Amino acid sequence: MSYTASVDKTVCISAGLCVAEAPEAFVFDDDEIAEAVEGHPGLSDEALVELARSCPSGAIRVLDADGNEIELT
Amino acid sequence: MTGTEQTVVLTTFADAKDAYRAKDLRQALYDEGEIVMADVLVNLHGEEHRARRRVENRLFRRETFDHYERDLFPGVIETTVAPYLAAGKVDLVHLGHELLLNLAALTAGIDRPEGTAAETERLYAYMMRFVEGATLAHSTQDKDAQRVVIGQALLDWDAEFLTPSIERRRALDPADRPRDVLTCLMEHADELGLTHEVLRREVAFFLLAAAHTSATAFVRSIDHILGWIAEHPEDAPKAAGDPLFVQRCVHETVRLNPSSPIGKRRALAPVRLRSGMEIPEGSSVIIDLMAVNRDPEVFGPDAAEFNPYRTPPPGVAPFGLSFAAGMHVCIGQDLAAGVVPGNDVDPDNHLFGLVTGAVRYMFTCGVRRDPDDPPVRDANTARPYWGRYPVLLGGDA
Ligand code: HEM
Numbered sequence: 001m002s003y004t005a006s007v008d009k010t011v012c013i014s015a016g017l018c019v020a021e022a023p024e025a026f027v028f029d030d031d032e033i034a035e036a037v038e039g040h041p042g043l044s045d046e047a048l049v050e051l052a053r054s055c056p057s058g059a060i061r062v063l064d065a066d067g068n069e070i071e072l073t
Numbered sequence: 074m075t076g077t078e079q080t081v082v083l084t085t086f087a088d089a090k091d092a093y094r095a096k097d098l099r100q101a102l103y104d105e106g107e108i109v110m111a112d113v114l115v116n117l118h119g120e121e122h123r124a125r126r127r128v129e130n131r132l133f134r135r136e137t138f139d140h141y142e143r144d145l146f147p148g149v150i151e152t153t154v155a156p157y158l159a160a161g162k163v164d165l166v167h168l169g170h171e172l173l174l175n176l177a178a179l180t181a182g183i184d185r186p187e188g189t190a191a192e193t194e195r196l197y198a199y200m201m202r203f204v205e206g207a208t209l210a211h212s213t214q215d216k217d218a219q220r221v222v223i224g225q226a227l228l229d230w231d232a233e234f235l236t237p238s239i240e241r242r243r244a245l246d247p248a249d250r251p252r253d254v255l256t257c258l259m260e261h262a263d264e265l266g267l268t269h270e271v272l273r274r275e276v277a278f279f280l281l282a283a284a285h286t287s288a289t290a291f292v293r294s295i296d297h298i299l300g301w302i303a304e305h306p307e308d309a310p311k312a313a314g315d316p317l318f319v320q321r322c323v324h325e326t327v328r329l330n331p332s333s334p335i336g337k338r339r340a341l342a343p344v345r346l347r348s349g350m351e352i353p354e355g356s357s358v359i360i361d362l363m364a365v366n367r368d369p370e371v372f373g374p375d376a377a378e379f380n381p382y383r384t385p386p387p388g389v390a391p392f393g394l395s396f397a398a399g400m401h402v403c404i405g406q407d408l409a410a411g412v413v414p415g416n417d418v419d420p421d422n423h424l425f426g427l428v429t430g431a432v433r434y435m436f437t438c439g440v441r442r443d444p445d446d447p448p449v450r451d452a453n454t455a456r457p458y459w460g461r462y463p464v465l466l467g468g469d470a
Contacts, residue, residue, distance in 0.1 A: 011400075
C-alpha cells in the first residue's frame with residue numbers, strides 16, 4: 001500500500017463510480033462529492049490505478065510512494 | 074468563424090480523452106441550437122455544470138438503474154413489441170423509436186396517460202423537432218423559420234405532456250413520486266435556480282439524449298449481430314441466450330457508430346495536451362470520434378471491424394469514447410449500455426443496459442431480415458442511418 005489517492009473536488013461530478021466500486025476506499029462528503037479514504041482500504045495499488053482511470057471526470061489523482069503522479073491516460 | 078480562429082482536429086484516442094477532461098475546453102457542439110439547448114446540462118460549464126450534474130447524478134445511480142432494468146423496462150419492452158410479434162413483422166427503425174422513446178419517457182418523467190402507439194407518435198414528432206433544434210448548426214434550411222416552428226413545438230409539448238406530468242407529481246406525496254429526471258428537477262428547482270423555461274428545455278433534452286441515441290444503437294446492434302451470426306453460426310444461440318454476449322455486441326456497435334461522429338469544444342485558455350499538442354486560446358477543437366474509436370494503436374489492426382470478442386487495453390472502455398469523457402461524460406451511459414463486466418461478473422446482479430435488454434428481447438422473438446424486403450439507408454442524411462429495416466418475427470426462423 002504505497003500509493004496515495006486524492007479527489008480534485010473542483011472536478012468531481014459525483015458520478016459515484018468510485019464510491020460504488022470501492023466503498024471502503026472512497027466515500028461521499030456532505031455535498032455528495034467523493035473523498036479518498038487514507039490508505040485506500042480494500043484496494044490494491046493496481047486496483048486503485050484502474051479505478052482512477054475509469055473515473056468519468058478524471059477527478060482522482062494517484063501518487064506513488066515518492067510522490068510522483070501516476071500516468072492515468 | 075473569424076480569420077484568426079483556428080481549428081484543431083484530434084484523431085488519437087489519448088488526445089481525445091485528454092481533451093474531454095480539459096477544464097478549459099468548453100462545449101461547442103450545440104452552438105446555434107440554443108432554442109432547445111440554452112442552459113441545458115450538456116451546454117453548461119464550470120460550477121454551473123457541476124451543481125446541476127451533481128443533483129442529477131443522485132438519480133443516475135446504480136439503484137435507480139437496477140429498478141429501471143429489472144422492474145420497469147421489461148414490461149414496456151414486451152407490451153411495445155407484442156402487436157408486431159403477433160403480426161410477424163416490423164420495421165426495426167420504427168420500432169426502435171417507439172420502444173426507446175417509451176423507455177426514455179419513463180426516465181425523463183414524461184407521463185403518457187393514454188399509453189397508446191398514437192400518443193407515442195405525437196411524442197416522437199415533438200422529439201424529432203427537438204433534435205432538429207439541437208442540431209440547427211448543420212441545417213441547410215431557413216434557420217429563423219425553423220426556430221419559430223421548434224419554439225412552438227416546445228410550447229405545445231409542454232401543454233400536452235410536461236405540465237400534466239408536473240401536476241401529477243405535485244399532487245403525489247413526495248415518497249410516492251416516480252424516480253425520474255422531472256421529479257429530481259422539481260425537487261431541486263429552487264436550489265438550482267431553475268425557471269420553468271429551463272426545466273422545460275432540460276427535460277426535452279433528456280428525452281432526445283436518451284431516445285434518439287439508444288434507438289439508433291438498437292437498430293445498428295441488431296444489424297451487426299445478424300451480420301455476425303451469418304458469418305459465425307455457432308454464436309447464433311447466444312443472441313437470445315447470453316446477455317453478456319449481447320452486451321459485448323452493443324458495446325462494439327456503439328464504438329463503431331458514435332451517436333455524433335464528432336465532439337466539439339472551444340478553448341477558453343491555451344491548453345497543452347499530454348502528447349505535447351498545443352491548443353491556442355479561442356480555437357475550435359474537433360474530436361473525430363470515428364477515427365478515435367478506430368485508433369489501431371488502441372483497438373488493434375482490425376479496429377474498423379466488428380468483433381464482439383475484442384478486448385481493449387486497461388483503462389479503455391469497449392465502446393471507446395462514444396459516451397465522451399470528462400465533465401460531460403454521458404450521464405445515461407450505464408443506463409443505456411450497462412456496466413462494463415469484469416472477469417468476476419455475476420450475471421444475476423449485473424447491469425446490462427436498456428439497449429442490451431431491448432436487443433436481446435428481439436432475438437428471443439426470432440428477429441431476422443426479411444428476404445423479400447431488404448433494409449435501406451436513410452436518403453435524407455449523409456450519416457449512416459437506416460431509413461427502413463424490415464424484419465420478420467416469431468414463426469419459423
Ligand atoms: C447509446 C446511447 C447513448 C450514447 C451513444 C450517448 C452519447 C453521449 C455523448 C457522446 C455525450 C457527450 C456529449 C458531449 O460532451 O458533447 C452524452 C451526454 C449526455 N447524455 Fe448520452 N448517450 C446515450 C444515451 C443516453 C441516455 C439513455 C441518457 C439519459 C437517460 C443520456 C443523457 C445524456 C445527458 C444528460 C448528457 C449530458 C451530460 C453532461 O453534459 O453532463 N444519454 N451522451
